Amino acid sequence: xxxxxxxxxxxxxxxxxxxxxxxxxxxxxxxxxxxxxxxxxxxxxxxxxxxxxxxxxxxxxxxxxxxxxxxxxxxxxxxxxxxxxxxxxxxxxxxxxxxxxxxxxxxxxxxxxxxxxxxxxxxxxxxxxxxxxxxxxxxxxxxxxxxxxxxxxxxxxxxxxxxxxxxxxxxxxxxxxxxxxxxxxxxxxxxxxxxxxxxx
Amino acid sequence: xxxxxxxxxxxxxxxxxxxxxxxxxxxxxxxxxxxxxxxxxxxxxxxxxxxxxxxxxxxxxxxxxxxxxxxxxxxxxxxxxxxxxxxxxxxxxxxxxxxxxxxxxxxxxxxxxxxxxxxxxxxxxxxxxxxxxxxxxxxxxxxxxxxxxxxx
Numbered sequence: 001x002x003x004x005x006x007x008x009x010x011x012x013x014x015x016x017x018x019x020x021x022x023x024x025x026x027x028x029x030x031x032x033x034x035x036x037x038x039x040x041x042x043x044x045x046x047x048x049x050x051x052x053x054x055x056x057x058x059x060x061x062x063x064x065x066x067x068x069x070x071x072x073x074x075x076x077x078x079x080x081x082x083x084x085x086x087x088x089x090x091x092x093x094x095x096x097x098x099x100x101x102x103x104x105x106x107x108x109x110x111x112x113x114x115x116x117x118x119x120x121x122x123x124x125x126x127x128x129x130x131x132x133x134x135x136x137x138x139x140x141x142x143x144x145x146x147x148x149x150x151x152x153x154x155x156x157x158x159x160x161x162x163x164x165x166x167x168x169x170x171x172x173x174x175x176x177x178x179x180x181x182x183x184x185x186x187x188x189x190x191x192x193x194x195x196x197x198x199x200x
Numbered sequence: 201x202x203x204x205x206x207x208x209x210x211x212x213x214x215x216x217x218x219x220x221x222x223x224x225x226x227x228x229x230x231x232x233x234x235x236x237x238x239x240x241x242x243x244x245x246x247x248x249x250x251x252x253x254x255x256x257x258x259x260x261x262x263x264x265x266x267x268x269x270x271x272x273x274x275x276x277x278x279x280x281x282x283x284x285x286x287x288x289x290x291x292x293x294x295x296x297x298x299x300x301x302x303x304x305x306x307x308x309x310x311x312x313x314x315x316x317x318x319x320x321x322x323x324x325x326x327x328x329x330x331x332x333x334x335x336x337x338x339x340x341x342x343x344x345x346x347x348x349x350x351x352x
Contacts, residue, residue, distance in 0.1 A: 005204075032305040034287050047305035055322040064267040102324050103269065 039165050039193040041087045049169045049187045050095040056185040057173070058103055063183055067105045074100075074173070075109045075144035083154035083167070092169070093148075109144045146182065148173050162194045254337065255280040259316075263331065270323040272331040281313040287336040290321035292328040300328055306336065 035042045057063055066072055076097055079089040090112075100106045124135040150171035157164045166188065173183040260275040270292070278284050287306040293299055304321070311317050321331060 032289070034306045034308050044305065044308065048307055051305070051307070055320065058269055058322055059266050059271070067267065099324065104325055105267070 039163055039191050041083070041085055041167065045167065045189055046092050046095060048189060049092055050099060052187040053096050053169075053171050053185055054099040054103070057100065057183060058105065060183050063173075066182070071105060071107045072146055073107045073109060073142050073144050074146045074148055075111060077111075077147055077149035079149065079169075079171070080151040082151050084156070085154070087152065089152060092152075096148075096171075107142070109142060145176055146173050147176055160195075162192060165191045167191075256284070256286075256335065256337065258335075261333075266322070268326045270328045270331065272319075272321045272323075272333065274319040274333050275316060276311065276319060276335065277316045278311040278313060283313055284311045284337060285309075286311060288319055289334045289336075290319075291332045291334065292321075292323045293330040293332070294327050295329045297330070300324060306334075 031043070032047070035044045076093050079093055081087055081089050097108055101108065121136060121138055124130045125132075125138055148171060150169065152167060152169045154168070155166040167190075168186055168188050170184070170186045172181055174180065175182050255278065257277040257279050258274060259277055260273070262273040264271055264273075272290055274288075276286075276288075285308070287308050289306045290304050291299055292304070300323075304324075309317060309319075319333065321333070323331070
């Protein structure tokens, strides 16, 4: 009789725990909050890198002199991923470009969509369906004066207890006429994860 | 019969309470409380020796223009001897004291015991003429916030 009661109570408790355990909750988070879900490259790293690069570019004395009279035209090349992680670095440069455009100090040309632009211009200027007087003229695109490029590298070290990741993001701006490097900045990020004793 | 049942229930409730306490002390707190402290408008001049509680001291808050963009500088000191893991966030305001639509993220930082950090923020565009800085101490689960408004 007692054993039977024990089993019933145990089953009841396990069912209760199971019900709580299965409950899932979906909610929106703060996109500007510090994210520490894992040690991998994350949104906070992206935001820190973009913030540092833009602040540095906008306060560099040479760049201030460059933007004092006019808005220089920039083009952003791909940022090389030298890490072992799969990281969408175009997203980092997109954020940087977004912030720089908002500052109203620079103009940008975009090469990532050049084939579509070229196809549209060809269509407008060669197709018999488009009014030739209203077609966008070819050869009027603004030329970039400076190119921005860079790289992201990492050093990963670990032992049985701790994993340490060091990221270094480097960005450069080169004058396309002179070939001179006019600005360079780097952002270092170190992240560590330690295994806790209890495993939570 | 009822006495035995009561004893059994008491036994399991103690186990469950113990398990609950054990889980609660192991879980991480990711939703800190927010405590906001706002100072009065201070104009263009710098603010010195503006203190927060909880062992964090803001020694100086400066605002000036750089390349037409408003720049905020905040000198923060950790009065305690323990290392603090903090986060900060600049919020920018226009001349009418309306916050600009900006994506200034919370930035993590470490301030070592008795150490100082200079926090610098650049406004996203030329319409900004003031800022506020939020400093969040996740260890103490509190948020401190001050306000510094520049030229009008």
